[in-house]
Amino acid sequence: MNAILTVAAKEFRDGLRNRWISAITVIFAILAIGLAYFGAAAAGQVGFTSLSTTIVSLASLAVFIIPLIALMLSYDGVVGEDENGTLLLLMTYPLSRWQLLLGKMTGHGAIMAFSTLVGFGSAAIIMGVFSQTTNWPDLLAAFGLFILSAILLGWVFIAFAYIISTSVSEKSKAAGVALITWFIFVLVFDLGLLGFLVGTQGDVDAQLFPYLLLLNPTDIFRLINISYFASEQISGLMAIAQHVQFSTVTLVMSLLAWLVLPTAIALLIFNRRSL
């Protein structure tokens, strides 16, 4: 445990030094505050919009940004150490591969969690202080769930990044594969699912589609946040999930499963990686 924490602390310090933490925090804060204040600009209003609109809008935008940031943060976690020669060196220390990998993931996970909490949390505080229409308990519950799911989504994509990083031999390849991963999960999957839905014209059991959404962690993240305000703002693929009402706990557990599975795969690949 000590070795994991040592590696994690080093990664966190690295994140502070190379400005990753401050950059992500500022991006999240600007995004959240901007959406909260200018969310109703399209309707000709300026000022804090409703909590549900803010969270749903945030979830819709965060689902693009969080995976990208998580992948960029961690794609070179292992392959970068390998290219620099420090991976070989670390493996001569009394440190097992799983300790190194979990340490690095914990460090990057802490960077993501800290930035998400402070970035989106600051927006929640500003909204709580200045908005006339929201009360603190609702605000804290909604933002609490949003921040928790956002952190989990970030961790899932950090785990994806480590699968990539342990699998390839060059940093540039890892960056390319990370970009493709983001493209598939964030854009292609939903388009494919919609195409499948239209193409089959109802021949496929309608009950199946909501479960297909669980195959994509970004959809689970959206479901968690959008279903929290269920009756208000549901459209598109998310509306399909209404056929099967997933509880928030089920969705969070699904996201956790998405965290555990790639982590286990990354560990497996890393154990077989030749030095």
Next chain:
Amino acid sequence: MNIVELEQVDKNYAGVQALKNLNLELKQGEILGLFGHNGAGKTTTIKLILGLVEASRGKVQVFGSDPTLSSARNQRRQLGFLQENVSFYDQLTGLEVLNYFARLKGVPKKQCMALLDQVGLNEAENRRVKTYSKGMRQRLGLAQALLGNPKLLLLDEPTVGLDPIATQDFYQRLETLKKQGCTIILCSHVLPGVEKYIDRALIMGRGELLAEGNLHDLRHQANLPVTIKLQGDVDLPITLQAHAVPEQSSNILQSTDIQPRQVNLEIPLQHKMEVLQTAMALPGLQNIDIHLPTLEDLYTHFIGAMQLGHKTETASSEALTPVQTPEPGVSDAAIPSSPKPLESVSR
């Protein structure tokens, strides 16, 4: 007990044999120089000793146990390793980098300051590594390898990037470590100067052990000639004239106004004393210089012999290809009975 023991070790990588039947024993306080061309198997040997790869065949024991076993992981606290061209974490300071490795090894922080001081980085300890020169990075790497007073130290090209004074300091530090009982394996391509500090050299080529032993043993194995330079107005007796060789910029009997005449003799090692006795008795002799084959000469000899042998093997096997049953005399004629000492060795 041997600190390191390799017994009939083979290592194959995806069909390529990186090591063939390697045997090695290292005792406490011994310094071994590991030399070889690129791809000779040095790094594989080091990785086997570090427990980073498993042997395809044979036995590897470090501190009496298999280094690849997880039960041997704690023994890594007694290991120090400096690899070639390691690039530490640029964003961290030298002290932070060393603290990180110290924590992983369970070494007290105060040792980091002392080590940085010893390698001459105390003034740069709070500077980020990205601002370090190559030599400073190398010294940081050395400090990292010395964390926890290791009992076995593996150094791959440790003097690359070091200035002459730092190199001298480094070798003196090796001497101190040796006296403290540390066993050291030193891999280097920079051979001049190394021979003074190693107890034994192991020369490898194409994954095989080409030669092993101390400098004296290697000289006898190689049987390279000793060069004796005679200066003065000497007339060589007939027995020595056969050994006289021209020098690059001067002939046997070349003389100038400012330099005395010089005669170079190349003689077999075993005849050194008798030639010296004869030379000492020559009238007009002003000075004698004796040049024994250096480690570099020996290395060049063994590698050259390996390449010569490989070429001869290839040539003879090509020549034999159409013949189903080779005649014994054919291959014997193609391969010299013993490798000829290389005349072109640079001196």
